[in-house]
Amino acid sequence: MKQYLLVAGVDYEFSGVDFRQLADNRRRLLDKRNTARVDLRFTTMDVRSGEVEVREVTFGTGKRVETVTSSKPFTPVTKGSYQDVGGHRRFKPGQPDVMSITDVYQRVQDIGTKDAGTLAELSIFSHGWMGGPILVNSDDDRLMTITLNPPVGQPIHVQMPVAPTSRDPDDKDGRGDLDFSPPTMDAGELKAFRAAFAKDAVAWLWGCAFPRAIHHTMWAMEQAKGYAGVGLGDDVELHLTQVVEEDVVFLDRFLAGVLKPFPKPRSAIRVKFKHLKYALCRANLACYARALADGAQVTVHAAALGTYAEYDTGGDRLMHVHGGFTAHFTFYKNYLGFSFDPEGRKYAVYRPGLACPKPTP
Template sequence: MKQILLVAGVDFEFHGVDFRSLADNRRALLERKNTKHDDLRFITMDVRSGQVEVRDITFPSGKRTETVASTTPFTPVTQASYGTNAAGQVRLKPALYTVMSITDVYARVRDIGSKDPGTLVELSFFSHGWMGGPILANSNDDRLMTLMIPNPFGPATPMTVAVTGNARDPDDKDARGHLDFVAPTMDPPALKLFKDAFASDGYAWLWGCAFPKVIHHALWAMEQSKDYKSSGLGQDVVVHMPAVTADDVAYLEQILAPKLGTFPSRSSLAVQFKYLRWAFFVANQMSYAYVFTVMTGIEVRAAALGTYAEYDTAGDKLMNVYSGFTAHFNFYKNYLGMKFDPEGRRYAVYTSALTCPVP
């Protein structure tokens, strides 16, 4: 039986986005595409409701049969689950340990790897996103854990404890690529189970955004240069970039300074293309999508850095990457060798084979 794991995050701004509906729409689409009548198991993990639904669709004697089992093992997330920090940012409150976490998703994948290896064909995350991965609940990784100490004479007393090493912050529910695929979250045996779950052609799909504005603008400034071409540009060509901002220069400088030193100007830049190409590759190496594929060997479909996703207004009612990023798509395709998803939704395909020569 082929398995599809669909994860629905929380619209933490509560502006009307229902990621569970998008997950359900994905299930409906994949079933419509199942013209060979393969037996399918859809597992939906909904962070907002705390629900886990298992829906089996089978075809005994050629007749479609559907069974659904649903449990609510996690605490639902509501507007009351959020607070505003000192910087004015909305974040999930600490110590909500029974709210679903991405580590619970990983555990479900490993369970498949243990009991039904090679059957997971798709792991999809429908949520807001950033270059660091899916934002399931908009929680904090502040390296501090809040413990509630029972008090027999009154309310429990909070105590803050530092989180050290590669351990995840237990208050944190969201993806953290630099922590999630190493011990203690996944030691080598656990990582093997995670990998074993996937079919040979299985993949993960991150449907949210990956839009660091500085990367988008630095790409745009390069693409606006009179020296730049969307394909066939020589690696030693000096690209003059008068449209950069100080933030663009600072970002590129932190990657390129070990090779080129400090840039003399904050308002313009002139750099050989091979260095720009490599700098944007290094930026992608820092993304959750890249870390996921390198650590697991599993293909990951995700918005390329500097692009954002939007909601379908018709058709499948899923998500797609905004079509206005054509210049970015061409750079990634023609200079970094990226491919894009076969469904035409303009998501980049990250694989462990993605490389770029160091200049």
């Protein structure tokens, strides 16, 4: 039986986006594509409602039979699950019974243990950023909140530090630098996680990956005199006259160990193209999509860094990457070797083993 795992995050701004509807739309599309009439199992994990739905489509009698079972093992997420922090809506700590990305990993591991090689697709519909899918918009503040309930009086909330390599128990969102190594996944759990996926499996991260500094750095590079979308030599020096301080901070960070920090004034910088390529490659090495590709050893379709996703207004009613990033797409394809998803949604293809050879100064 071929399996699909669909995850629906929470629109934490409560602006009307229904990620569960998008997950259901994906299920219907995959079901429609099943012209070979292979038995299918769709598992949908809905963070907002706390529901896990299992829908099986079988053809054992020659006729299509669809069965649905569901349970609500997790606490639903409501507006009351959030607090205002500096003008932003953040998930409150101390909500252990709300669905987490680690529950998604556990579901994948269960498939790997019981039905290895059957998971054809993992799709996560949610808001997103460079660091991964935002299931609830929680914080990794390296502090966990423990609630004590004394015999009399109000509950007491105590904060304790979290070990450097451990996930924050209050955090529900994906963390690529923590999720695929101990203690989150030990060797046996990682083996089961990888074993779940079929040989041609794919994972989709449908949300955004739009660090503004990366987008603006790419835009400044693309506007520089002498830049070309194809055939530009590594040692060509570009004069970036439209950078801002945040762009230069980004380059300083990802060129550390190769170049010294750029000197002031930093409203314009000169930099060789090979160093721009290296910085942008290293940024992609640091993103969740790359971590998932290596962790699961599968192809991952995700928005390339510096681009954002938007909602379909027709057709399949899923999501796609905004089409206005043509120059970014061209850079990724011609200079970093990326391809894009076969469905034409403009998501970049992250494969296991992405490497960034270190250039000479």
